[in-house]
Amino acid sequence: MRPDSIVFGAAGFVGRALVEELLRRGHGVAAAVRGGGDRLASALAERDVPLDGLRVVTADITRPGLGLADDLADVRDVYNTAARFAFGLGVTEARAVNVTGALNVLDWAATLTYLRRVVHISGYRVSGGGAPDYRRLGAYEGSKREGDTAVRARAQERGIPLTIANPATVIGPGQFIGLASLVSDLWRGRLPAVPGGPEVFVPVVDLGYLAAFLADLPADERTEGNAYWVLDEETPHLPDLVKLIAAHLGVPAPERTIPVGLLRRLPRTITGAEPETLSFLSADRYDTASAQAVARRPMPPVGPALKRWADDLVATGFGTSAPPRGPYGFHRVAGSATWLTGEREHPSHVLLHGLPFDSASWSQMVERLDAPVLAADLPGLGRSSPADGPLEDWLAELLRTVGSRPTLVAHSLACGPAIRHAAAHPDGLSRLVLVAPAFLQAPAPWPRRSSLAVPVLRRMTSARLARALGVPESPATVSAAANLARPGHARRVVAAMRAARADLASTLSRVTVPVDIVVGSADPLVTPVDRPVTVIEGAGHYPQLTHPDDLVHALAGAGTPPRIGL
Template sequence: MDAIVFGAAGFIGRSLVAELLGRGQRVAAAVRNDTLTPWLTSQGVDTSGLSVVTADITRPPAGLPPARDVYNTAARFAFGLGVEEARAVNVTGALNVLEWAATLPGLRRFVHVSGYRVSGAQPDYARLGPYEASKAEADLAVRARARELEVPLTIVNPSSVIGPGQYIGLASLVGDLWNGRLPALPGGPGVFLPIVTIDYFARFLAEVPASPAGEAHWVLDDTTPLLPELVGTIAGHMGVRAPRRTVPVGLVRRLPRRITGADPETLSFISADRYPTASARAFAAAVGLEMPPAADALRAWADDLVAARFGAAVPWLRPYGFRDRTWVMGERHRPAHVLLHGLPMNADLWAPLAARLPGPILAPDLPGLGRSAPADRPMEAWLADLMGPVRTRPVLVAHSLACDPALRFAAEHPGRVSGLVLISPAFLQAPGARLTRSALAVPLLRRMSAARLARTLGLPEGPEVASAAADLRRPGVARRVIAAMRTASAAREASRSLLERVKVPVEIIVGSADPLVVDAGHPVTEIAGAGHYPQLTHPVQVARHLGAGSGAVRG
């Protein structure tokens, strides 16, 4: 083989394998369980040059194919580990891989992925914790044993590697920020938590074996903003409030963890230290590698984290991301359908239907709801801005309380849409639940589990309801949902009047268990057995109706 990658199913290892395969190399992937192949397939990687082999590096490898280059990307990256658990992979495992590599007659390079906090001093397990201390011990041990065995070695010390699929480390801090659980930042204003993107790091690793042996490279972005600015950049992009206060690390260490929420092992990373990146920068320049701007990388990673619910879900539609603090998924320029969700849901409501619709779709979270931040303009202006880049005349599909802004847009811009589909238009149906009139509405809604929300809405439990329940627990979302329900209830007559004047073709879809209570004056399709959310419970029937007569008209 051209290369063998240990830890190939991990976050770094799998991206390295993809990079090497993309360069036409024959790669052996050493894994304990093959979760790698499905991931590579999902990324569109040609796996014809891949050989997957089973290996547990806590024991000496045996029966593996020889390779010219050996990469050790395997690591036990977690906090709260026991000392022996951490050492088994990070120290003993690294030495086992090195010993095996030393037996290969055609070995060009052994590449060991270490950590940027290694200092060269003997590790202090009590002070650093098992993860960081074991990585530091491994760094020393691998260097010493490679000298003894005369193995051509390169050590690469990455900082926090960010990108799709990274949900630990710095991601935990971003998760607390997103969920309103970060009242203050640990450390002072000079804290430096450097990053490097996974794409850049995989390309860097792929180039290393052709460089001189015996080097160590600290791979990180020296331009990473200091922690307050880093958090502010992400907060501004996501539309959440950034903490303005800082708490000294010494105080955080003394406070109970149930109060701070901070894992003691993470606190050693809260530092103003800088790192010797000169060799990595020179090497990158020599091979033509350039890091993306740190702020852009952080914003893109924030999009990935929110799309994947910080590892709890799989994104169902791409591209995705925040645009002017609005969460938007799908095709922004040439959609066939634009889908506007109702309450208390978000755009994930459309996943079962969207998979069955012809042509691309555009699906935002409404302002202030789901994952979107509140807008500083009326809903009609927000929708006009959303539709600004659209170059087709799509079908505008709205559900429940979103039918009113959809109607207003269609009435004001009839030439911008080819049709209007209203699913369960609330202003034509019986008044909503008494929940909106209760003083306890907001806390009740915010505390609802996914199972209870599903029962309340008469829906089966599923990822769409779980997604909505997760958003309702974020600060302000439940309050804005209740406020939107009350506002829409007061505007029922105005919406009915507007429906009579709209000039674009209008069709209405309802469930038989949630019928209209007034005459719509437009064609109505009733779906047998469906309630208020037919696109979720009966997507095939709804898609069949939409696909029969709706398609984007190219502008």
């Protein structure tokens, strides 16, 4: 299929979403990138986007002619989503893309025989802003404002059919800059006050909505020559937006605000605020009536959109890792903002992690289990916030909505609530598997070492944590180290580890569902138990991290490794 559309900046946050939207509509799309075309195609394939109409082309918009060597004679719609978006840029670097690059795209588009429209992405605070004051605005906003004015003038001069979209802060999977830094500080307990006053308005727009809006523009004759503010007017004022996200994440929201004027006067070493971001902290409102008039679908509710984005940020460690496969996010369980991944209604396995990890410690297992899985972070001991009552009450509420009779798999500390739940609710489970049950093993030494006291534990890196526990460094140790750095988490982990020696033998004897125990040969049981035991040769306390294939065999009852009764 020959391309009828071209998207510059196709590997970027907005560009990739627009390419996906156009491909799903059956367009032939030339995705113009400077590099990383294979990554773009792979990312689209992972989302089941049809790729028959995709052609990845190499372009450099900072060069006249864009360096395009492909035959693109049939292109009629040109989208420029390319931009240099960062704070602290030099003026020359910012202008090369945001001004010169934008004009080069227009000049190239003017050579197309069948040109129908050029859609240029500007910004909601720069529309028609006139000559920029780089010293006051900074290189990013200054260049975007200069580019907006220059693009309008060049299009009028050359008779180019132009439409400008001025989106606000775009939220969605992959957005890790701008407002995301505020959410990061909130999540990590580093936001003592909300920047700006109570009326500060930082509007947002959903990525999927924006992509659809952009894709619709060329076919609508009414949009030629116009510019549109694309933002959600229902976005809460910034303090209320922070409270909404904080409640969803289960973290405290700051009660105070800091006026912008004071932020400007305080040293950046104290505030942590990038000076260029302060101009976005205003009470200005924007006329979105014209955008609403041409939009073909309603804007999604802003509250759920913000919560989904917050889930994406946490799932990826704010851009440091890939998200888990399948559904994920926070759900309210027994008063806890509980982090869940996988199948909530009909899982075959429910996985509960031990310490000091979270449900990411099961990721290798999830990939190997050929069945739907639900993995949960224990309240207060992973990404989940503390619950209102004991762990077994939380577990009972978590499983109340499960319609299947799953195998409950618990590791180490989690064996306690799992045993109590199985004893109290046998009809809800098909099997109970206890992996390295701490109450039947020798006490773990690491929480009592002075070198791993709470203050030091909070500063543990992923590599140091992996060495201390005798496991390979992995996304699981990265996630665990990030959790330990959050306020109160290291203290709760150490307290829970020291309390993990509860006497559960009598409760275990009352469990009527089938029970299997799996341990590593380097971390054996020290208390005999009248239950089947599988020993994984060479494994320690964390076989799900060191011997995932063997543990999957044990869960399947495959007989390898050998089952040894004690």
